Amino acid sequence: MFPPGPKGTWLGGNLRDFRRERQDFLTRSAREFGDVVYMRFAHRRIFLASHPDLIEEVLVTRNHDFIKHFALRLNPLLLGNGLLTSENSFWLRQRRLVQPAFIKSRLAGYAPAVVATTERLLAEWRAGEHREIHAEMMRLTLQIAAKTLFGSEATSDTRDVARALQIMQDNFLERFLNLIPPPLWLPTRSNRRFKRAVRRLDEIIYRFIRERRASQVEQHDVLSLLLRARDEEDGKGMSDQQVRDEAMTLFLAGHETTALTLSWTWYLLAQHPAAAEKLLAEIQSVLPGRLPTFDDVAKLRYTEAIVLEAMRLYPPAYVIGREAIRETSVGGYPVRRGMTVLMSQWVVQRDPRFFADPEAFRPERWLEESAKHIPKFAYFPFGGGPRLCVGNTFAMMEMALVLAILAPRFRFALEPGATVTPVASFTLHPVPGVPGVIEPR
Numbered sequence: 265m266f267p268p269g270p271k272g273t274w275l276g277g278n279l280r281d282f283r284r285e286r287q288d289f290l291t292r293s294a295r296e297f298g299d300v301v302y303m304r305f306a307h308r309r310i311f312l313a314s315h316p317d318l319i320e321e322v323l324v325t326r327n328h329d330f331i332k333h334f335a336l337r338l339n340p341l342l343l344g345n346g347l348l349t350s351e352n353s354f355w356l357r358q359r360r361l362v363q364p365a366f367i368k369s370r371l372a373g374y375a376p377a378v379v380a381t382t383e384r385l386l387a388e389w390r391a392g393e394h395r396e397i398h399a400e401m402m403r404l405t406l407q408i409a410a411k412t413l414f415g416s417e418a419t420s421d422t423r424d425v426a427r428a429l430q431i432m433q434d435n436f437l438e439r440f441l442n443l444i445p446p447p448l449w450l451p452t453r454s455n456r457r458f459k460r461a462v463r464r465l466d467e468i469i470y471r472f473i474r475e476r477r478a479s480q481v482e483q484h485d486v487l488s489l490l491l492r493a494r495d496e497e498d499g500k501g502m503s504d505q506q507v508r509d510e511a512m513t514l515f516l517a518g519h520e521t522t523a524l525t526l527s528w529t530w531y532l533l534a535q536h537p538a539a540a541e542k543l544l545a546e547i548q549s550v551l552p553g554r555l556p557t558f559d560d561v562a563k564l565r566y567t568e569a570i571v572l573e574a575m576r577l578y579p580p581a582y583v584i585g586r587e588a589i590r591e592t593s594v595g596g597y598p599v600r601r602g603m604t605v606l607m608s609q610w611v612v613q614r615d616p617r618f619f620a621d622p623e624a625f626r627p628e629r630w631l632e633e634s635a636k637h638i639p640k641f642a643y644f645p646f647g648g649g650p651r652l653c654v655g656n657t658f659a660m661m662e663m664a665l666v667l668a669i670l671a672p673r674f675r676f677a678l679e680p681g682a683t684v685t686p687v688a689s690f691t692l693h694p695v696p697g698v699p700g701v702i703e704p705r
């Protein structure tokens with residue numbers, strides 16, 4: 265027995281609708297057919313689950329019945345067996361080795377690098393300049409990731425990394441949306457470009473690993489911790505290949521998602537001057553004329569609410585998925601082995617059952633008493649359950665520090681007449697970017 269769902273074509277099922285409308289197709293399907301919807305992308309049978317209780321069922325209660333979904337395995341060359349893609353006891357061992365890099369005392373250690381890198385960006389901006397703010401945020405978070413993960417200034421590598429990332433996203437999308445994706449071993453133009461991009465990223469990451477292994481100086485970046493980490497049970501560390509997979513995963517999973525949230529935040533602030541003023545007032549009262557530190561972050565409550573609200577409306581990870589490894593069920597519907605369950609942040613976080621006036625940008629909602637009554641899995645920008653984003657506290661700290669430094673000095677105004685559209689590829693992108701003018705305060 266399948267739940268109801270939108271009609272599809274004989275061959276591709278609903279792939280064409282998804283290709284055309286992406287996140288809007290998911291929303292339309294959920295609003296029309298309910299909390300469990302059946303759809304098909306070519307041969308893949310899919311349930312879309314859109315109620316917090318069902319999301320909890322998949323991510324927490326029945327999490328042992330699922331692994332990550334097929335899309336994450338499309339490009340094994342890239343993330344290898346890193347945290348995002350590994351499974352079972354191997355994943356658990358790795359999670360235990362990697363997680364200590366994100367405990368509170370370590371975060372406090374990364375904060376000065378976040379502040380210094382943001383100050384450097386700021387020094388380049390001139391009043392009245394036209395800048396595409398998403399490109400600026402990508403550059404910033406890339407440099408922050410290079411510094412905090414690898415202890416590298418990496419400014420010379422950033423252009424190469426940005427280009428490699430674009431190529432990889434294009435290749436991913438092509439494979440995901442194709443009825444019959446060309447296998448990676450086929451020497452198509454896109455596959456060849458993709459492999460070159462992975463090689464370039466590998467070169468950079470292996471160079472970082474070599475430098476760090478050779479260095480006698482105690483460093484405080486994540487890579488040093490990965491190289492020192494030992495399994496509690498067998499005392500073993502990670503091979504270079506495994507360190508590479510984890511480092512690449514943290515690097516890729518961390519910086520683009522953070523840049524996207526910041527870009528959407530500037531976009532929203534440009535349209536909501538009252539929120540921008542309130543943000544400024546908070547920053548000026550918590551940090552009168554000085555730079556923020558790690559300890560200030562907890563006091564920047566409205567700043568945090570702005571980020572939470574930006575991620576509600578424009579979640580960088582707009583959908584996550586799981587594949588059943590045995591017979592199980594969702595919302596009472598049987599799920600066969602091999603089927604995929606999708607859960608969309610975009611769909612659920614704009615559902616009027618869980619958020620009053622859901623399309624409105626209203627950071628205040630996160631500071632009101634009613635915030636306590638939002639069901640836990642109605643808001644899941646970082647996922648949930650055992651596979652919750654390992655970098656979520658790092659990202660929240662980074663975003664608060666960046667806003668606290670930039671907002672008092674500049675106001676970002678959207679280019680008049682610019683339309684910015686959220687386009688879902690691997691993550692949710694502003695297209696054609698967020699063009700605007702940097703105005704002085």
Ligand code: HEM
Nearest residue numbers: 347348517518521522581584645646647651653654655659
């Ligand atoms: C605003 C920023 C971020 C967002 C929205 C985000 C979102 C997510 C989501 C939704 C997942 C769960 C995926 C799933 O269950 O299928 C995830 C997992 C993950 N994220 Fe993040 N993330 C962010 C920042 C970061 C940062 C800064 C890092 C590292 C420095 C990071 C590293 C990871 C890793 C390694 C995983 C896999 C964890 C596991 O499965 O054990 N993320 N992220």
